């Protein structure tokens with residue numbers, strides 16, 4: 001190998017290194033954009049579900065308006081678990097919280113489980129055996 005060849009190879013290696021760095025930056029930037037878009041899609045889909053659930057609801061209109069505010073707030077704060085419990089496939093628009101221990105849905109102004117869901121028999125559940 002001539003010194004010239006060695007020099008050229010070295011130069012090519014550096015070029016490849018630069019290209020790799022640039023494409024890694026682009027890849028990271030695209031991954032970040034995808035993440036942000038997925039979050040936006042989830043947000044929009046949740047608002048759509050909220051509208052459909054509210055329109056189909058047979059609850060008292062004032063209760064539906066309260067739910068709209070409550071769920072919109074949950075969407076805004078990206079509390080997806082709570083959003084799912086309210087407007088998800090088997091969600092309930094009146095859900096106002098989730099028990100941190102047994103994950104049961106909570107309802108009402110001072111959120112607690114519905115009577116028919118009690119007792120849940122799960123140890124340490126604050127709503128369990130009363």
Ligand SMILES: [Zn+2]
Pocket residue numbers: 099100101102103104120122125126127128
């Ligand atoms: Zn519980």
